[in-house]
Amino acid sequence: MEKLNMREITSEIEKVDMQNTTNETVKIVGISGSLRQGSFSTALLKILAEKALPAIEIRVVTLEDIPLYNADLDGEPEIPAVAAFKRIIAESDGVLIATPEYNHGIPGVLKNALDWASRPVFESCFKYKPASIISSSLAFTGGVRAQYQLRETLISMHAHLVMGPEVVVGGIHTSLADAAYTDEKGLEFMLKSLGRLRDEIIGRSLHAV
Ligand SMILES: Cc1cc2nc3c(=O)[nH]c(=O)nc-3n(C[C@H](O)[C@H](O)[C@H](O)COP(=O)(O)O)c2cc1C
Numbered sequence: 001m002e003k004l005n006m007r008e009i010t011s012e013i014e015k016v017d018m019q020n021t022t023n024e025t026v027k028i029v030g031i032s033g034s035l036r037q038g039s040f041s042t043a044l045l046k047i048l049a050e051k052a053l054p055a056i057e058i059r060v061v062t063l064e065d066i067p068l069y070n071a072d073l074d075g076e077p078e079i080p081a082v083a084a085f086k087r088i089i090a091e092s093d094g095v096l097i098a099t100p101e102y103n104h105g106i107p108g109v110l111k112n113a114l115d116w117a118s119r120p121v122f123e124s125c126f127k128y129k130p131a132s133i134i135s136s137s138l139a140f141t142g143g144v145r146a147q148y149q150l151r152e153t154l155i156s157m158h159a160h161l162v163m164g165p166e167v168v169v170g171g172i173h174t175s176l177a178d179a180a181y182t183d184e185k186g187l188e189f190m191l192k193s194l195g196r197l198r199d200e201i202i203g204r205s206l207h208a209v
Contacts, residue, residue, distance in 0.1 A: 025054055025055065025056065026055070026056050026057070026094065026201045026202065027056075027093050028057070028058050028092050028093055029058070029089055029094075030061065030096045031096070031110070031113070032045055032099070033097065033100055033146075034107065035062060040136055041100055041134075042060065043176055044098050044134065044136065044169070044176070045098045048190060051187065052191065052194050055195070056194055059088065059092070061088060063085075063110065066109070066113045067079060068112060069112050069116055074116070085113060085116065086117055086125045089129065092129075094130035094162075095129055095130070095132070096131070096132050096134065097133050097134070097154075098133075099147075100146070101137050101143030101147075105146055106153065107146075114126075124157055126157040126159040127158045128160050130159075131161055131162065131197075132162045132167070132194070133150055133167065134168075134190065135167070135168050135169070136169035136170075137170060137171075138172065138173050141170060142169050143168065143169075144166070147166055162193075162196050169190075
């Protein structure tokens, strides 16, 4: 496929309307499943945070401060990093998780953080929270196995998974260069998925009126 330069890509992306007609900005948290400094997952979240504005504001968070889950420590007073993580999720309109696949599954750091966030059971910050997933990998399989494990985990927490085609990014290293995403169609696909997340959030707030 012909590669476009960033100026061309940006103008193409501007044509991708969010499906809902309201001007409201929704606030979501973008959780990266990788701690790696040069993480493609984190880089992708940052790019989406820029491209999704003003319809969606994405706060990108990484999980280095979250300790290993220990039920003995899961109580009052809460561990500050855990309390902050849960508060950010609770205060967001929705969640986007961008994760790699490790050994056909979810990276331990991500599962660990979700285990913290899943408490109190059935009353956690994830309950009914609209949530979307992007999995990615260097391989063409795009982390699809991790994606399905993650879906199961989010379902167990009663998060509200947004329906639609799964966003599975294979060969992510070939599309990220100098903090830009060069696969125009792929980016469009991701922004459409984010549009569905936004529609879900706005639809819910309309129901609540
Ligand atoms: C411990 C480990 C296990 C991995 N297992 C898989 C795997 O099962 N499937 C896969 O597609 N990629 C696998 N990879 C490759 C990662 O998906 C790839 O390195 C990815 O870019 C890491 O995400 P990041 O760039 O956000 O850090 C593995 C990498 C590591 C370090």
